[in-house]
Amino acid sequence: MKSTHNTLWAYSKSAAVTLAMVTGTAALMAACSGVKPPPKEYTQERQDDQIQVPPGNVVALETTATGLVNYECKANAGSIGWVLVRMQAELVDRTGKQVATYSGPPAVWTHIDGSNVMGQQVAMAPRPGATNLNYQLLKGTPGAGAGVLQNVTYIQRIKTKGGQDLSKACTQTDSGDKLTLPYQADYIFWKAA
Structure with a gap:
């Protein structure tokens, strides 16, 4: 029992x-x-007003770029300072797979499928941290190739890290000096809905 x-x-x-x-x-x-x-990182509620993508567009591709920004110490608009010469980066998607490259100026993104888009700056927003590149909104002009970037209307550059530590001296005696800085950013590509 x-x-x-x-x-x-x-x-x-x-x-x-x-x-x-x-x-x-x-x-x-x-x-x-x-x-x-x-909200996801790319939702417009989380972005500064000046870099928000207009309504009627949807995310086509989310990427993270790692690359270099090259400057040269030279005269520009009557004064001497660091002037952007070239940027280049590799872009990976959210799974970590490399899907595109970036080069500029002019700003051009090329996808591994052969499609590409050129970006024309529309606006910039203040960056968090003095040595980080500004956040940016660019209007897309797609190239002739068919693929992921074929009908891109806007590109946002957000979550920037590095790329703008211009504290190294740039005076008349430094004219011609070069400066290369690493950077990281998220590039979000948008298409018309």
């Missing part, structure tokens, strides 16, 4: 624990169902 009583006690205890776990999980799921997930 004692063994039957212990067996019944163990089964009822196990059933009570299972019921509590199921009930607790259901209550937790019900509570969480009303909570919206945080």
Whole structure:
């Protein structure tokens, strides 16, 4: 009788624990169902007004770029300073696969499928951190090749890191000096909906 009583006690205890776990999980799921997930990085609510993509466009491709920014110390508009000469980068998609390259100026992105797009700056937004490139909105002009970048309307550069530490001296005696800085940024490509 004692063994039957212990067996019944163990089964009822196990059933009570299972019921509590199921009930607790259901209550937790019900509570969480009303909570919206945080907005994705590229949603316009998270961007500065000046670099928001106009309504009627949807994300076509999200990438992260790692590359170099090359400057030269030279006269520009009556004063001497660091002038952007060239940028180049490799772009990977959200899975980490390299999908495109970037070079500029002029700003051109080329996808591995052969499609490309040229970007014309529309606006810039303040960057977080003095040594990071500005956030940027560019109007897209697609090239002739068919593919992912074929109908891109806008390109956003966000989440920048590096690329603009111009604290190295650039005076008349430094004219002609070169400066190469690493940078990282997310480039988000948009198409008409």
